[in-house]
Amino acid sequence: MRKKLVAVLLAGAMALTLAACGGGGEKQVSASAGKTVDGNVLDDEQTYNTYLQSEPTTLDSVKGNDTYGWSILVNIMEPLTRVEDQDGKDVRVPAGAESWESNEDGSVWTFHLRDNKWADGQDVTAEDYAYGIRQALDPNSGSLNGYLITCIKNGAAVNSGEMDASELGVKVIDDKTLEITLENPTPYFISLTDTRAMLPMRQDIVEQYGDTYGAEATNIVGNGPFKVDTWTHNSEIILKKNENYWNAENVYLDTVNFKIINDESALYNSFDNGSIDSVSVGSTEWEQRFDSKQDVERKDFNSTGIRFHFYNTQDPLFQNENIRKAFSAAIDRDDVIQTIFQGFHTPYAAWVPQPVSIGDLGNYREIAGDMEDTISGDPKELLLKGMEELGLGNDPSTLTVTFTLGGTTQWLKTYGEYFQQVFHDKLGVNVVVDQNEWGTFQSKTNSGDYQMAYMVWTIDYNDPYSMLEVMKSTAGSVPTFWTNEEYDELLNQASVEMDDQKRAELMKEAEHLMLSEAPICPVINEATVRYSYSYLKNLSNSPFDTMGAQRVYISGK
């Protein structure tokens, strides 16, 4: 047995060696070598080495729902439109669709597709986009993204299986024209065209591979700037330039390597020695290490995640608005940032993330204000007032509150203990920290078996509505059990109002109203610091950019 094992091992080692030799060592000179872009001459080798922090679950756009898969999909699929970061402004640009228009009230949208080919040479047709949409809404496809586009006529009914997909408001006028009818005018509809729910899919390929569509590099065909060359699960995804892409002459990279690196220190070591060309850092210890590095550029962002506390409004204690306000008012956000995050991240009192924009009006937060005025007053007084209203006497030390956390890391333990201290000092209440594994946390909070909890929410698409919708009475996504008819009504109006200025006002009012009743307490807008080697050019600086790596190039490596 031992002899056999040795033989197997030696064979394995030999196979590895052979595979490595077969790979070929000579450097290929890129077709775009020597071109000049923005005054930079392109290098001979156009390879971008980047990373994913986890294995994508699948490359099937409808069955997957993770950001890792999305990072690949924006590169291999061509959505109808894309968002491009142009000098710090998010601009919606034509992509699969050359142009588009809507009728007057915004309930019917017509997309005129450009001539484009799939990576295997077939023409891209309007039917491919229609099929992708139908798959996203099909209750039997295992889709996790149908909910995004239930604004399409009969979308909700098709998604719940009550109506046949043929009744859907998606019509193929001809090979190059797609008409989408909506249930109601939906002002943010165009923002959905570059989400997973509206990517094109090839019916013949989906049917050929069935359940395994998108599970391997070979089981998918795309029509984007790149195509999947190899996918070694949990190790690496290699994309190669798609020569059939309509804009291939303006795609500079030949290869994009996505190394899958789960381990944090391995990730930063990889950047340190140049195995990857850029890295995003979420804590100060690595910041110091890379700030002192030569030929490395730093870029600071606010990202689209909000870290917040939420209260169970059905809890005997937290049903009281003043109690909730007391716990919110007791939080000194600057101190949280300094104490727990060593200055990282941005203190934030509002719900819609900072980078979100509204139509062509620009940044929503600049219009809506910082919402700092939604909670005011002395925390202790608010608490005593609440206790009086509930008939709980006037001694806060009789109260014991459970703070439920979803994670078992040391970091989260520190977070819990910090707030234990804060609430004890400022309010005089006792706080018990309840740390749970994530699945248990979800199950507890969803069933209302909690008082106060902590979570992160990341926006789905670039419109304030995406974030505000989460708090609607019917949504149940953040289990506060908070309901407010006025809030729902404001959002219903905002969801059909076509005038951006008026929408902004409606949403601002809704956001203000919701935060003033304090079912949730936003604490932080997540920040990211990205480091990249200076030879890596044209990286996007916007979290909403959906151009993928098609603009990136290498110069001076």
Add this chain to the structure above:
Amino acid sequence: MKKFIARRIVYMLFTLFVITAATFFLMHSIPGDPLSYMARNLPEQTRANYYAKYGLDKPVFDQFVIFLKGLLTEGSLGESLRYPGRDVTQSLFTYSSVSVVPGGLALLLGLIIGVLLGIVAALHKNKWPDYIVMFIAILGITVPVFVLASLLQYIFSVHFQLLPTTGWGKPENIILPVACLCLSPIATYARYVKSNMLDVMSQDYILTAEAKGVSGFNVIRKHVLRNAFLPCITLLGGQISGIFTGSFVVEKIFGIPGLGFYFISSINDRDYTMIIGTTVFAAALFVFAQLIIDIAYSLLDPRIRVQ
């Protein structure tokens, strides 16, 4: 003998069935579901469609019956819930065939070096070679593998830039992982061989051999080593089954696409089919290794067969 083996195989299958059933019901009793990993609550309708598609809306017992049926009639462990489109059985073979390369090399290397060091230590008992070997052995047992892995990665990949940080498929990718993984077997075998050798060397038959005038080298080779090595084979059985399941920590740090990752991630993700797959796979390997050891023993020692 045939009867003995047949009986053992029946026991083995029974054990595996109990493990499968226990794992199945235990994993369904932990809160959360395969959609939990999404870090957010998906809308009701989306969840309902998903549960219906993967049969998760049925009672747990029915799900168990469906699972068993699939396993017994088609030999299928189902499709991963976290990674749609990936067959669990196939995944187990693909990923374990990756794990087995660094794991196997490390075990082989650990065995060779460990045994040699053990011999050196035994022959120079209480002299400096012994102290050095025992120092290495203690280091190998006490230094956690994640510390060693991070340290080696920093030294060889970042500081000297001699070896790649992460990746798979090239020969240089396995050097650091093997170095990390072999320290523990080196330590184990060095200590094992040393103490067994010392034990054997104090036996009367060694004295007899020496008295007969057998040379020192032959005493060690023919009498001491053979007897001292037997218990190591028992140890090896368990470790060989372990190399197929991989190492979570080392695979994560060096980005090796092995099976170790899935033992932990499948539980966090509530990837039910993968949990069952990895558990049954590990259990089957272990039980099978035990069977082989038992058979080997019964061949070596007739007393075991009697009952």
